[in-house]
Amino acid sequence: MTSVPVTTNGSGGRSGGSRWCPTPEQVMLLEGMYRGGLKTPTATQIQQITSRLSIYGKIQGKNVFYWFQNHKARDRQKLRKKLMALHQQHRLYPTLDHPFLPLHPIVGVEDVSTCKPMFNSWKVDLPSDQTCKLMCECPHMTMMQMDHHGSTPYCTRVPPKTLQLFPLTTTYLKEDDQDQGHDQPTSSKS
Amino acid sequence: MTSVPVTTNGSGGRSGGSRWCPTPEQVMLLEGMYRGGLKTPTATQIQQITSRLSIYGKIQGKNVFYWFQNHKARDRQKLRKKLMALHQQHRLYPTLDHPFLPLHPIVGVEDVSTCKPMFNSWKVDLPSDQTCKLMCECPHMTMMQMDHHGSTPYCTRVPPKTLQLFPLTTTYLKEDDQDQGHDQPTSSKS
DNA sequence: GCAAATTAATGATTTATTCAAG
């Protein structure tokens, strides 16, 4: 292949000549279209887009075509990855320069996926939505079910099972510690 | 003016008042984790981080959660702004303000609508590799000046001639805000 | 030096998206 005399690229005169290198404007515009709802442009649309974007740099229809294909695919891929991470939930990463986050893995937890949604319960004072929203006031108790026969080798920091987690693990707590996150009813918002 | 005395925090100052105020140690640790690659901690990780940081001061899981959200968002925002400013100088065409909609039709092409099936045929049933090859062989001209080589059985069914520009017409990104503006009335608080 | 006034950072909420399951 490549019998095509593609002197492509350019795009601001960047280096290389083998593949399209979109300019920021082009990327911006493409993303805008994508976000605007255009996921799989028709040939006509591709054409128009190409024409439009050629103002900012060299571009071909196939670039646009590929861009949308890739963008959509990567969107899905990203989401899938997230979902996976949700179920595996043990992404420990090696620390780098500082021992910042030994962050020992939680061993006995398998159903951590249930805690992610719990974060929504923080904003439980929503006006009038039909949806759940307020599942439980005590967000994180369900998450640390663990224990049982989880050996928890070095899980010293995480409380064994009695979920003190958020409020109580602080070194000092005063009576109004709850007030911080409890609710600030918009304080006379506009 | 007469800046409204924020009654919300009146008594006792901010020791337990309105919002979390991270200690330098906490900030340091959080930034270290972020730089270390932790961009969106899971609930489990948030718990661990919270527990760990609590020795330096009062902190809740939601604080950690929010911190990462904000940090990541502002990182992105900053970067995007930089990129935008980099190439904002061009502004050759007036359409940058409404980049996505106008998209005037192309002049030289009349029967472009027939190209659409072509795009479909590209990715139709060939293995991905084949598809790619096909694209490479027939890159730009295929859509632009497509000399009906007739072998497009799909072309029988053509979309409306009046190639409707884009179906999007939604909100798009409206950030523009060329300069973040100083128009912010300081007394906007209500 | 100091506070009031103003500006910049940033914590906390709300809103708009996304994909995919039902």
Next chain:
DNA sequence: CTTGAATAAATCATTAATTTGC
């Protein structure tokens, strides 16, 4: 087509920095 789950963008609100006049 609708809804669920989750997030990132946009926005609001408060704290810290800083400027400014004395």
